[in-house]
Amino acid sequence: MAISxxxxxxxxxxxxxxxxxxxxxxxxxxxxxILIFKGFSSxxxxxxxxxxxxxxxxxxxxxxxxxxxxxxxxxxxxHYLERHISxxxxxxxxxxx
Numbered sequence: 769m770a771i772s773x774x775x776x777x778x779x780x781x782x783x784x785x786x787x788x789x790x791x792x793x794x795x796x797x798x799x800x801x802i803l804i805f806k807g808f809s810s811x812x813x814x815x816x817x818x819x820x821x822x823x824x825x826x827x828x829x830x831x832x833x834x835x836x837x838x839x840x841x842x843x844x845x846x847h848y849l850e851r852h853i854s855x856x857x858x859x860x861x862x863x864x865x
Contacts, residue, residue: 774809774825776862777834782807787849790835795826805839831855 789804801812809824838847
């Protein structure tokens with residue numbers, strides 16, 4: 769059974785607790801941003817279910833870009849480590865850490 773993209777990204781943040789991922793996605797033509805930190809995901813645009821088993825990143829979503837930020841995340845003054853990473857590029861990091 770394949771691991772979902774959301775779970776892969778959550779695993780990445782467990783392995784890199786000093787980082788926060790800001791994932792820009794598109795779902796059914798609508799933009800959303802998901803913040804992933806220490807194994808948990810939360811939408812910054814849509815309501816996030818309280819049940820952690822309900823995916824925040826739908827299977828039919830298109831990842832536009834991923835930004836790596838330093839933890840702790842400060843929305844008013846974010847510290848970007850790397851910006852506008854494509855899914856193709858970031859997925860290679862998951863394969864070859």
